[in-house]
Amino acid sequence: MTARLYHVPLSPFCRKVRLSLAEKKIEVELVEERYWEKAPDFLRRNPAAKVPVLKFDGRMMAESSAICEYIEEVSPEPPLMPRSAENRYEVRRLVNWFDDKFHNEVTSKLLYERVNKKVMKLGFPDSRNVKDGAKAIKYHLDYLAWLLEHRRWLAGETMTLADFAAAAHLSSLDYISDVDWNRSDVVKDWYAKIKSRPAFRSILADQVSGFPPPAHYSNLDF
Amino acid sequence: MTARLYHVPLSPFCRKVRLSLAEKKIEVELVEERYWEKAPDFLRRNPAAKVPVLKFDGRMMAESSAICEYIEEVSPEPPLMPRSAENRYEVRRLVNWFDDKFHNEVTSKLLYERVNKKVMKLGFPDSRNVKDGAKAIKYHLDYLAWLLEHRRWLAGETMTLADFAAAAHLSSLDYISDVDWNRSDVVKDWYAKIKSRPAFRSILADQVSGFPPPAHYSNLDF
Incomplete structure (x- = not known):
């Protein structure tokens, strides 16, 4: 699996996704996104105009916690969620x-x-x-x-x-x-x-x- | 299972939890909580001083989305989450x-x-x-x-x-x-x-x- 993450370096939401991907050893290409300039291309990727946006298996994904739960479900090892x-x-x-x-x-x-x-x-x-x-x-x-x-x-x-x-x-x-x-x-x-x-x-x-x-x-x- | 929910009637976060519980047919006692008055008893239940707070199986739970995912996991029928x-x-x-x-x-x-x-x-x-x-x-x-x-x-x-x-x-x-x-x-x-x-x-x-x-x-x- 490879992925592309539209991000800004100091965003904690982007960092949480980067840490999840790295822990699962999923390679990711980082693309810095000046989201506050609201480029039309970026708005098409995410109408909420926020980062992170993850391109993963051809899908565009937004909302860091939903992304992290998805990564956990499709790539459960090593686990970042407990069992109970x-x-x-x-x-x-x-x-x-x-x-x-x-x-x-x-x-x-x-x-x-x-x-x-x-x-x-x-x-x-x-x-x-x-x-x-x-x-x-x-x-x-x-x-x-x-x-x-x-x-x-x-x-x-x-x-x-x-x-x-x-x-x-x-x-x-x-x-x-x-x-x-x-x-x-x-x-x-x-x-x-x-x-x-x-x-x-x-x-x-x-x-x-x-x-x-x-x-x-x-x-x-x- | 019975539950007690500390809530306010018009809070959408409380309503989301109420809908989940009702859909799963989990009986709940509703207790209206004037959380903005920060009563010491309530702060002990939830240091974040927000509603909803759910008392469930003896545990005090806060954060509506975490609560709803928990309800889904312990009481999966009828499902409110898809499978894929x-x-x-x-x-x-x-x-x-x-x-x-x-x-x-x-x-x-x-x-x-x-x-x-x-x-x-x-x-x-x-x-x-x-x-x-x-x-x-x-x-x-x-x-x-x-x-x-x-x-x-x-x-x-x-x-x-x-x-x-x-x-x-x-x-x-x-x-x-x-x-x-x-x-x-x-x-x-x-x-x-x-x-x-x-x-x-x-x-x-x-x-x-x-x-x-x-x-x-x-x-x-x-």
């Missing part, structure tokens, strides 16, 4: 926690203010949003720490899509040095573990013009 | 379309402005938002019509969670007369079909103090 309904529920709850709540309270307030606004020429960061995001991430890191004090991985004893969703958001924020890894040792250890996986390599190699990553970003012993 | 990975993808894509895009562009701009703001004592509707929502719903109804001209149900040949997600949003908006059913015959026929199911009865009986529903709301031949 209870554990699968917990994975989906956490994926949604990050893609909805964490995204609204943190990612959109830090990454979108600091990076997307500049790239999309929408003006300067709103300092109130940045302040709110910087405050909210602490609470979320503490929630992660609480989970990881009870479990090996976020949703239980095995690595799942929940870990990829969380790592996708945190890695994008880490690219702009917005994650305080000293806040919790268990969170730092968890991220070091996931960061050292081969599936993470392409993400650690990302470069966004005008925003050089800090030295620790791609360092596995940060 | 392609069709399951399409269901999840559409559920997300309604719960994310439709919600942001329409539900939050009409229902939240007109009803939630008053109930939560947050002031008057923002007329700009109401205008934007009224404009956006037309585009979404046309998208529904386009899907239904190609398919019996929204995601394919069988009724699925995608139909419930869409009907949950539209029924909440219909309660405040914000859906123009004359815009498309196929959409109206589809809604009449889903509205006449036994699973819909509890939703058609909803009453919100201060907001009497229009006569057509519960009329099956509207």
